[in-house]
Amino acid sequence: MTGIRPRIVVGLDGSPESLTAARWAAHEARLRHVSLHLVHAFTIPTVGTIGYTVPTALTDGLYATGDQLLADATTELQAAHPNLEITGRLVQADPRPALVEASTDAALVVVGTRGGGRIPEVILGSVALHVAAHGRSPVAVIPVGPGMETSGQGPVRLGVDGSRTSEAAVEFAFDEADRRGAPLQAVIVWDDVDLRGLVAAGTPLDLVEDDKERALLAEQLAGWRDKYPDVVVEPVVGRGRVAEVLLRPTVDRPAPQMIVVGSRGRGGFAGLLLGSTSHSLIGHSRWPVLVVRPHAR
DSSP states (O other), X not given: OTTOOOEEEEEOOSSHHHHHHHHHHHHHHHHHTXXXXXXXXXXXXXXXXXTOOOOHHHHHHHHHHHHHHHHHHHHHHHHHOXXXXXXEEEEESOHHHHHHHHGGGOSEEEEESSOTTOOSSOOTTSHHHXXXXXXXXXXXXXXXXXXXXXXXXXXXXXXEOSSGGGHHHHHHHHXXXXXXXXXXXXXXXXXXXXXXXXXXXXXXXXXXXXXXXXXXXXXXXXXXXXXXXXXXXXXXXXXXXXXXXXXXXXXXXOOOSEEEEESOOTTOOTTOSSOHHHHHHHHHOSSOEEEEOTTOO
């Protein structure tokens, strides 16, 4: 898109989760030297009674509340980042398609894990999952909790599966690690469920699979290591379920600054836009999860 300046888009809905996402997005925009665009999308409540129309005062109130929300967020973020260009947009629409549309000219779209609906847990069809599945740019899903209070000294954790669909995620993770001056922890996982009870850990068959995955990981990282020589890479071969391995804390080491994955892995169905691994990470991660679709560069 020639002539369009890259920007980071963040969805605001008035919840603490979305404000946390906005703060993270502002920091990321400053690191990238791009602008930040705040989007507040809302819908007018539907009324089931025939002949009844929504009062004008209610509609006006929703617009006024949205304007104030954008103004308050801009004031806070501008105070923290005085030189950051911040714009805002109020749109009457379902936030899911509104943010997907905004992702068309975005370098990154940022959302919180839970929105104003206070759903007990992230479920299929929520804003975070919908945007992660359909966004035309990489999508960052930001949790609220202790994981967001880390010092930012930890690695960028990358989930690699050796497939072409994960190449965009690998590129994105290297770029993030380089920008942050952080090490890159590249993790490849093989599910040892078929071997459990048949062979013991450390047996030849077990070790052969480790070596196979290690070689696959090295092959996928080789070109990117040459392109980003300053990034320190830590290859990791894990066993078990991919999401569970990626979510494990590292003992006596800083927590990861983020987890980067592709939208689908080797086991994904062709018609499934958001794979089970990224779906599970979004629902359970204590750290930001960045989902990068194959075309989202």
